[in-house]
Amino acid sequence: MRTVENIARAISSPETIDTRLRDLDREWDIERVLELNASLLAFTGVVLGKFVNRKWFYLSMGVTGFLAQHALQGWCPPLPILRRMGIRTCQEIEHERYALKMIRGDTTHMPKSVDRRRQAEELLSIQER
Numbered sequence: 001m002r003t004v005e006n007i008a009r010a011i012s013s014p015e016t017i018d019t020r021l022r023d024l025d026r027e028w029d030i031e032r033v034l035e036l037n038a039s040l041l042a043f044t045g046v047v048l049g050k051f052v053n054r055k056w057f058y059l060s061m062g063v064t065g066f067l068a069q070h071a072l073q074g075w076c077p078p079l080p081i082l083r084r085m086g087i088r089t090c091q092e093i094e095h096e097r098y099a100l101k102m103i104r105g106d107t108t109h110m111p112k113s114v115d116r117r118r119q120a121e122e123l124l125s126i127q128e129r
Contacts, residue, residue, distance in 0.1 A: 003096045003120075006020065006096055011103055021097060028087070030090075042059075
């Protein structure tokens with residue numbers, strides 16, 4: 001799990017936490033990536049349908065159909081692909097941010113485990129309570 005690895009790395013070198021928090025501020029979550037890709041593909045389909053061949057309108061129809069499916073069901077075919085590419089959910093990003101702030105000392109609930117990976121997992125589990 002990428003989030004646990006990032007937190008474990010921060011535990012071993014706390015001087016990198018501020019930089020990592022800034023990186024998290026710029027990280028795009030899966031919803032944002034999906035929305036941008038859908039809008040770009042739909043727009044491309046409309047432009048190519050108008051100026052190249054009307055069959056390109058099917059691209060726009062397919063993309064907007066996937067977007068509607070995502071809005072109604074919370075899932076669509078591009079999501080597994082984006083997940084395999086390493087794009088995380090907003091919740092995963094926020095969990096990492098919270099854990100990093102705990103390591104930095106912004107809160108008082110820092111786990112005492114010796115193993116960095118176990119400590120990272122404990123930090124994530126604290127947030128779920």
